Amino acid sequence: MSIKRVGIVGSGIMGGGIAESAAVHGFEVVLRSRSQATADSMAAGMEKSLAKQVEKGKLSEEERSGALERLTTVTDIGAMVDCDLVIESVVEELAIKKHLFSELDRICKDHTILATNTSTLPVIEMAMETGRPEKVCGIHFFNPAPVMTLIEVVRTITVSEETIAEARAFAEACEKQAVEVKDQAGFIVNALLFPYLNNAVRLLEGGVASRDDIDAAMKGGCGFPMGPFALLDLVGLDTSVAILDALYEEYKDPHFAVVPLMRRMVSAELLGRKSGRGFYDYH
Numbered sequence: 001m002s003i004k005r006v007g008i009v010g011s012g013i014m015g016g017g018i019a020e021s022a023a024v025h026g027f028e029v030v031l032r033s034r035s036q037a038t039a040d041s042m043a044a045g046m047e048k049s050l051a052k053q054v055e056k057g058k059l060s061e062e063e064r065s066g067a068l069e070r071l072t073t074v075t076d077i078g079a080m081v082d083c084d085l086v087i088e089s090v091v092e093e094l095a096i097k098k099h100l101f102s103e104l105d106r107i108c109k110d111h112t113i114l115a116t117n118t119s120t121l122p123v124i125e126m127a128m129e130t131g132r133p134e135k136v137c138g139i140h141f142f143n144p145a146p147v148m149t150l151i152e153v154v155r156t157i158t159v160s161e162e163t164i165a166e167a168r169a170f171a172e173a174c175e176k177q178a179v180e181v182k183d184q185a186g187f188i189v190n191a192l193l194f195p196y197l198n199n200a201v202r203l204l205e206g207g208v209a210s211r212d213d214i215d216a217a218m219k220g221g222c223g224f225p226m227g228p229f230a231l232l233d234l235v236g237l238d239t240s241v242a243i244l245d246a247l248y249e250e251y252k253d254p255h256f257a258v259v260p261l262m263r264r265m266v267s268a269e270l271l272g273r274k275s276g277r278g279f280y281d282y283h
């Protein structure tokens, strides 16, 4: 594999986790945030997370300090210039991602692979903003990125075999299982998961059962590690609505039509853990 230095653009829930995964596994990581305050809080969050893993015996002290030494946080997107792979993980909005890809294409060297962590948006539309569509693919991590063991490698109709092989090798170097999927909204996991999450909100809105009973039912009855409302809060309700909208746009299937309660909660800034309140209260 030729990837040594990895750029991450976007420092929300996912960007920080992806940066941590890559740094722990020996990659030089440049994490770009729009503000210095967010960049600093990302670095602090990673320090805390790594310290916890040392406490639990999952990482050695050397691995912890090595990962921190390999992480650089920046606000200037120009710092992506010497990365071999850049993974964007900004807000789930196609116009923003397309603009970012054209910017990265201008900044990065010719050999650089540009990847998106989008959950649902068409990767080909981002690829076509660049002069290197054969070097653009999806590298889709799961939340929380340092913990979840899967990466979906998304194959567009323009990507080269070499890029797919590099993306797979990167996933494996991060000790993740790579699965390959076509560039279709929701890929594998979210195409199956989001109708279920949306239907859980529909049951709640219809008064069929309470939040706690629905979450308890799916944990106890299906063996899921968390119920649908705890998971929606973890993903973020704004991101969940964006994912469902993209799925609906692609398939026009009513199972993907966002249940009104979820949209109203986003308007009320009840976004889940990241805003302190969603279906549950985190204060």
Ligand SMILES: NC(=O)c1ccc[n+]([C@@H]2O[C@H](COP(=O)([O-])OP(=O)(O)OC[C@H]3O[C@@H](n4cnc5c(N)ncnc54)[C@H](O)[C@@H]3O)[C@@H](O)[C@H]2O)c1
Residues within 6 Å of the ligand: 010, 011, 012, 013, 014, 015, 034, 089, 090, 091, 092, 093, 096, 117, 118, 119, 120, 140, 141, 142, 143, 234, 235, 236, 239, 274
């Ligand atoms: N939340 C999840 O469970 C999850 C899982 C897998 C993939 N994803 C995907 O990861 C990406 C990021 O999601 P997240 O959950 O980290 O979201 P988030 O809301 O936590 O973070 C979004 C980030 O985008 C930044 N941003 C917003 N507008 C921007 C702009 N105009 N230019 C540059 N940056 C901008 C924000 O400052 C923030 O750092 C999305 O594509 C999402 O679909 C999310």
